[in-house]
Amino acid sequence: MTAPRPAAPSIERSLTLHLRGDWGMANLHRVCGWIAQELTDRTEPGSRIAIWNGRGFADSVRAAGHRLVDVALATPAAFAAAAIDGRGIYGVEYFPQLRALGVVPQRDRLVVGVHRSLGIKTFAELRERAPRLTVATGKLDGINHVGLAARALLDRAGVDIAGWGGGYLDDERPAEAFEHIASGRANAIVQEAVMLPQWQRFGGDLHFLEVEPDVLAALEAEFGWPAATVEEGYFPGAPAFRTLDFSDFLLCTTTELPDDVAYAIAWILGETRLLLEQQYRHLTPERSPVTYPLDPVAMGRTPIPLHDGAARYYNALPDHESGATTGDYA
Known part of the structure; x- marks a missing residue:
């Protein structure tokens, strides 16, 4: 018997959200566009989602931590962990309230x-x-x-x-x-x-x-x-x-993001993943900037704590999803 899917989100209000991607023409911006489209479809009319350009590195982590944006993408994912407890470049300014919505796997x-x-x-x-x-x-x-x-x-x-x-x-x-x-x-x-x-x-x-x-x-x-x-x-x-x-794109936010929005974004990552995958299938997985097939369970394994709303989605998943592996391809 097939396990039930996590419930689809429906946010009964309009949203105004700010996302932060990359310089403008690379993979983080593409992920932002995917989330913006699918999230708007699941809210009331009048929602507005802006995508700000950035660099996709520590600037994204800081932008999320300071709540300059609601969600920011940073790569590699593991580098954001230092921002939780103030190591390295975050020794003066760190963000214990930082949370993850998931990762987009990218083996680098x-x-x-x-x-x-x-x-x-x-x-x-x-x-x-x-x-x-x-x-x-x-x-x-x-x-x-x-x-x-x-x-x-x-x-x-x-x-x-x-x-x-x-x-x-x-x-x-x-x-x-x-x-x-x-x-x-x-x-x-x-x-x-x-x-x-x-x-x-x-x-x-x-x-x-x-x-x-x-x-x-x-x-x-x-x-x-x-x-x-x-x-x-x-x-x-x-x-x-x-x-x-140097793997993975991390979606960063803070504990201030509403739970239903965090759940909805995590659900979009896992349940509409084919919309992103199909944009990379002209490349073999090991030569693709996004390592498909995307596995929702793996997408919930993050180097910083998950937002409670996002965790609700990943905790509702079966133990095995797409069959994708998270081991080294290279």
């Missing part, structure tokens, strides 16, 4: 690559030879999670970019870093978005360095950043290696 990694011409395959060799590196990565501005994680990883791995005579090329989005590598302006890269096709074009020119276990353990202990595996052959000619997990 932060990887470290150095040009093959340097002949360096491990961090031990990198420290021994101390080459002059020009590293393409994210901005170090207290907001960009790529720039933050890149510096933290390299520092704990004993890599002294400036001391070895090198420097950084800091940019906001991965595409800009890709161009630095492709053009030869950079001979090393620390970046995410590993599913994008640019990696397949220049990845064969790089050695991808496995992050040492003690470094991964230190990053998890200090910041709550988990590790993950990139499987053999995911990049051209590359062996399997361990590195930082």
